[in-house]
Amino acid sequence: MKKYDFIIAGGGMAGLSLAYYLTRSLLRDRSILILERDQKNRNDRTWCFWEKGAGPFEPILFQCWDTAAFYGPGYTGRLGMGDYRYKMLRGIDFYTFVEQQLTQFPNIERKQATINRIKDTPQGGFVIADDEPYLADYVFDSTYQLTLDQPENHNLLQHFKGWFVETERPCFDPAVPIIMDFRTDQHDDCRFVYVLPFDENRALVEFTLFNQRLLSSDEYEYALRHYLSQHIDTGAYQITDVETGVIPMSDVTTTETPSEHIIRIGTAGGYTKPSTGYTFSRTQRYLRELVDNIAKTGKPVRRVPWLKRRFALYDSIFLNVLENNRYPADALFTRIYARNPVRVFRFLDEDTTFPDELRLFTTMPTRPFLVAMIQVLRRKFVAR
Ligand SMILES: Cc1cc2nc3c(=O)[nH]c(=O)nc-3n(C[C@H](O)[C@H](O)[C@H](O)COP(=O)(O)OP(=O)(O)OC[C@H]3O[C@@H](n4cnc5c(N)ncnc54)[C@H](O)[C@@H]3O)c2cc1C
Structure with a gap:
């Protein structure tokens, strides 16, 4: 059986983004197989995200706006976005663009097949798709379904x-x-x-x-x-x-690397921002880091600096406020967006400094967030 360097399981947003970044890195000659069950020839979704300057998919954006409006109780108007632009990319344009890029690489194969099984073996990551076996040094899996029923999570x-x-x-x-x-x-x-x-x-x-x-x-x-x-x-x-x-x-803790030769990416890897659902730009950022790391060290891991983990705590607290209806959601979002021009976008991108975050927290209703924080910390540390 041929052994690939990489198998990408699922050629959707994360799988194709990974393939795209691989072709733009020192790893562009590696043998890669992409397994995807769909044809990806329909506009099955549109992605919106904010970004500063030009991003990797700038030429194929469907729309790009330099302002946005918000309507909430007590505030109606434009949001300060600073240098951020709000961008819209259609799924079909992204799939076509990446496909064109990939056809220039004979070392990248694409197969339309349904994956039945992914498992780790001493020889590498092993995949069965349409009853055919495939093997690779590493399998990047975007098909894994998260389980969202653990009561300890939001x-x-x-x-x-x-x-x-x-x-x-x-x-x-x-x-x-x-x-x-x-x-x-x-x-x-x-x-x-x-x-x-x-x-x-x-x-x-x-x-x-x-x-x-x-x-x-x-x-x-x-x-x-x-x-x-x-x-x-x-x-x-x-x-x-x-x-x-x-x-x-969800703040379910996902394992990005469940075993030695398998790495989960995209929604499957927990790339979705729990408090907003935005996934597109985080996926781009995380996958660029992942590809850089493989190129530098040969290891498909993404290092999350310890201090950055505070954002996961903020997400849990925010979800706790929403899930328990501790404050009316319309008023809550209005406070966040109206009182934190530009800062809110930086905060959601996890690019703020701690003093910046404190400033944002002072615009939030204190009691609901305090109660939520106590409950989240208790769940995390005491209930263990
Ligand atoms: C309609 C919609 C709109 C969204 N809008 C935004 C947005 O505006 N901004 C934002 O940041 N996020 C948005 N998201 C969230 C997120 O960005 C998308 O869900 C994104 O597509 C996730 O990328 P992914 O690669 O993890 O999953 P997908 O893009 O779904 O890719 C997974 C791929 O795996 C394939 N697959 C699954 N199982 C198998 C199998 N057994 N065998 C073979 N192939 C398989 C699927 O066909 C799919 O192509 C949106 C989501 C949806 C559903």
Whole structure:
């Protein structure tokens, strides 16, 4: 059996990003096999993220905005974004772009196959896909399903349904996406609408919840219809496409390296930011670090500086506040975004200094966060 240097299990966002960074590194000649069950020829999702300057996928961005709006109780307006730009990348453009890059490398094979098993062996990472065996020095696995039922963790879901709409009247401001609009019934929950405008008549309008219970299709649609009729002067409109998704918002401790030859990446590797669900830019950052490390040391590990681990604690505390409804979510997000221009984006990117974080914490309601912190620390240290 041929032994590859690397097998990438799952050619979605993380798998293809890894392959892309490998082709741009000293490891570009390694033998690589990508196993993916889908054709990846549909726009199955869109990614939004903020970033300073030009990123690796700048030429294929679908939209890029230098401001964003927010609607919450007591605050309506633009958010200070400093040098950050809010960017939108369509899945199909990303898959096509990476595919074109990979075809220039005869050492990279792609197979459409369903993976049945991934296991570590003394010889390397072993994969069975469509009943065929494959072996590699390392298997990078983005297909592993996280288990989100441990009671010691906070396990929220970010779930949403979005409509790509085309309206009769010009009603969107193409220069201003709305990243959170809380003018929707909260039902003691965290519910908001997200509007990404492409021009005056076309936008993606998405109804999003952070909680533990998925809704029926009708419930999402009712909220979308209601929002459009109440807040946007659309005239008649057509729904040209639909996007749905569920993203884990969990502080479950994931093992990025479950065994010697297997490394989990992407959502499977716990790359999703627990308190926001944003995954795209963290994946890019983490995978660049991983590839750099392999090139330098031969070891596929990502070192997380000890001090950076404080952000995981902040995430748990935030999830605890949300999960236990310790403060109304619409008011909470309004305080965070409205009172921390620019800083909030740096904080969510985990790029703040400790004094910066203290400044942000002073804008938060003290009691709910104190209670949450005590509970989180007790769970982490006392309940062990
Ligand atoms: C609709 C949607 C919108 C999102 N929007 C954003 C956003 O705006 N910003 C953001 O930061 N994050 C967003 N996310 C979250 C996250 O960025 C995406 O889920 C992202 O695609 C995760 O990358 P991944 O590689 O971990 O998983 P995926 O991209 O899902 O890749 C996993 C791949 O593995 C394949 N696979 C799975 N099982 C098997 C198997 N047994 N055999 C073979 N192949 C298999 C799948 O087909 C898939 O292609 C969104 C998620 C969804 C679902």
